[in-house]
Every structure is written in structure tokens, then in C-alpha cells.
Amino acid sequence: MNVFINDIPLILKKATEKVYKHEYDLILKASDHFTSKDLVGDVLIKDADILLIDRIVRLMEVKKLKKLRSLTLVTDKKKKLIAHLKDQFKIVRAAGGLVLQDGKILMMYRLGVWDLPKGKLNKKEKVQEGALREVEEECNIQVEVIDKLPKTWHSYAFKGKKILKKTTWYVMNCTDDSLMKPQAEEFIEEVRWMTPQEVEEVLPKAYTSIAFIVRHYLQSLKTGKV
Numbered sequence: 001m002n003v004f005i006n007d008i009p010l011i012l013k014k015a016t017e018k019v020y021k022h023e024y025d026l027i028l029k030a031s032d033h034f035t036s037k038d039l040v041g042d043v044l045i046k047d048a049d050i051l052l053i054d055r056i057v058r059l060m061e062v063k064k065l066k067k068l069r070s071l072t073l074v075t076d077k078k079k080k081l082i083a084h085l086k087d088q089f090k091i092v093r094a095a096g097g098l099v100l101q102d103g104k105i106l107m108m109y110r111l112g113v114w115d116l117p118k119g120k121l122n123k124k125e126k127v128q129e130g131a132l133r134e135v136e137e138e139c140n141i142q143v144e145v146i147d148k149l150p151k152t153w154h155s156y157a158f159k160g161k162k163i164l165k166k167t168t169w170y171v172m173n174c175t176d177d178s179l180m181k182p183q184a185e186e187f188i189e190e191v192r193w194m195t196p197q198e199v200e201e202v203l204p205k206a207y208t209s210i211a212f213i214v215r216h217y218l219q220s221l222k223t224g225k226v
Contacts, residue, residue, distance in 0.1 A: 001082050003153040003164070004209045005060040008068055012048075012085075015076040019044065024072070040067040048073035050084050057088065061155075089155060089164035093121045095131035097172040098217050099143055104193040105214070106139065106174065107202065111187055114206040116213065118167055119186075127168045135172060138183045139191045142176035147226045150216060152209045169213050171226060196221075 003010040013019070021027060025041030028034055030052040032045075036059050045052065053073065059065070075081050096118020099106035107114050119134035121127065128145055135143050149169035156163050182188035194202070196218055203211045220226040 001078075001153060002150060002209075002212060003085070003155065004207075004212075005057065005155045006065070007208045008060060008065060009070045009208060009212065010056065010060065011070065011072040012078055012081060013072060013074050014078045015046075015074055017074075019072075019074065036063045036065060039065055039071065042070045042072070043068065044072045044074065046074045048075040048081065049077070050081065053081050053085060057085070086164065089162045092163055092165045093127070093130075094118055094165050094167040095121055095127050095134060095169070096167060097131055097135045097143060097145070097170045098149060098213060099135060099139070099141070099172045099174050100146075101174040101177065101193060104195055105199050105217075106141075107192055107194050107199060108139065108182060108188050109190040109192070112205075114202045114210070116169075116210055118169075120165075128170065131168065131170050132172075138186055138188060139177075140179050140181045140183070141174055143172040143174050145170045146173050147171040149213055149226065152213065154209055167209075171217065 001012045023042060024044040026038070026043045028043065028045045030045055030047040030049060056071065056073070096116055098116055106117070108117060109115070117135040117138040119138065121130035132143060132145065135141070147170065149171060151169065152167045154165045154167065156165070180191055182191045199214055203214060217226065
């Protein structure tokens with residue numbers, strides 16, 4: 001599960017999953033005494049439990065952890081922790097797409113950041129149908145789904161409520177972009193086809209969750225697995 005709290009990834013892993021220590025700047029145990037100032041770079045915390053996840057979520061929501069890149073929690077009760085985490089939020093469903101054409105990726109510029117087309121699903125709307133609708137509305141193009149991507153979970157506050165937006169992502173192929181234009185009502189200023197190299201260059205100006213999806217896809221080109 002990939003949860004983004006204040007644009008910082010919170011990753012939950014099973015204790016049985018392989019962990020490569022060299023990928024982390026700091027490795028802690030849940031029982032260790034640490035403060036927000038200790039959380040720098042890519043941090044891994046072992047033996048995570050409900051008390052720890054409550055503490056971590058509060059820290060990530062309240063503190064500006066500018067030096068924290070990612071936080072990975074390792075637990076032998078992953079399902080229980082995920083269920084507990086979800087219980088703290090109202091869940092909102094959304095879907096979107098990483099759209100391809102001739103080896104290029106469709107990026108859009110909205111509210112000062114680079115983004116991928118996505119949006120909330122209508123009530124009882126099927127996920128894939130909603131993803132197609134959102135992409136076609138926001139970019140005024142025609143697309144088809146060709147593969148799945150990992151889901152992302154993004155937390156935010158709205159009218160005093162804690163929201164957790166579950167976004168289902170698809171790889172899509174553009175079948176017609178002859179009338180392509182940004183949807184102004186959604187504050188989209190530009191839609192642009194970019195090479196993978198051009199996308200890499202703008203990712204520092206994208207949300208972390210968007211960078212995660214794009215980099216996952218680019219990595220899949222090397223491994224052959226989406």
C-alpha cells in the first residue's frame with residue numbers, strides 16, 4: 001500500500017518481504033525513542049504496530065517533515081494496520097491514466113505542478129469507465145486501456161474531515177488527439193506530449209504520487225513488467 005501524506009510516501013511492507021538495507025538512510029525499531037527531527041531521507045521502521053502508525057500519521061499530518069523523503073513501515077500485521085489506517089479516513093474513489101502515443105507520455109500542467117489526468121468517480125461508476133471518462137474530459141482526447149498500474153492513496157483534509165483518496169491507475173493508448181486541449185474548468189493550463197527523458201526532467205515539479213506512478217511505468221519498460 002502506497003499512502004501519500006503531505007506528499008510524503010508512507011509504505012507498508014510485510015515482515016516477510018525482502019528489505020535492502022542500503023536503500024535506507026535510517027533504520028529504526030518501533031520501540032526506539034525518536035522525534036520528527038530524526039526522520040531524514042528514506043527511513044525504515046521495523047516491528048510497526050497500531051500505536052506506531054497512529055503516531056506516524058499524526059507526525060506526518062502536523063509536522064513539516066521537509067527532510068523526510070519516504071517512510072517504510074515493516075510489520076507482521078500488515079492487513080490489520082491497513083484496515084486501522086483506513087478507518088481514520090473517509091475513503092474517496094478516483095481513477096486516471098498514464099497516456100501513451102508513439103513512445104511519448106501525456107503530461108498536463110495544473111495549479112503550478114505537472115500532473116496526470118485523473119478525477120473522482122461518480123457514484124456507482126465502474127472504475128475503468130471512470131478512468132476513461134476523466135482522461136477524455138480533462139484532455140479532450142480518445143483513449144483505450146492497455147494495462148494496469150499500482151493504486152495510490154492520497155490523504156488530505158476537506159471541510160474538517162480527513163479524506164483518503166484511492167486512485168486506480170491505468171496505462172492507456174491515445175487513439176485520437178486531433179482536438180486535444182486542456183479542460184479550463186479543472187484549472188488545467190497545458191497538456192503536452194513528452195519523451196520519457198522530458199518527463200524525468202519535470203518530475204521534480206510534480207506531486208510525489210504522480211512521480212511514483214510515472215517512475216514505476218518507466219522502470220517497467222526496462223524490466224518488461226508493469
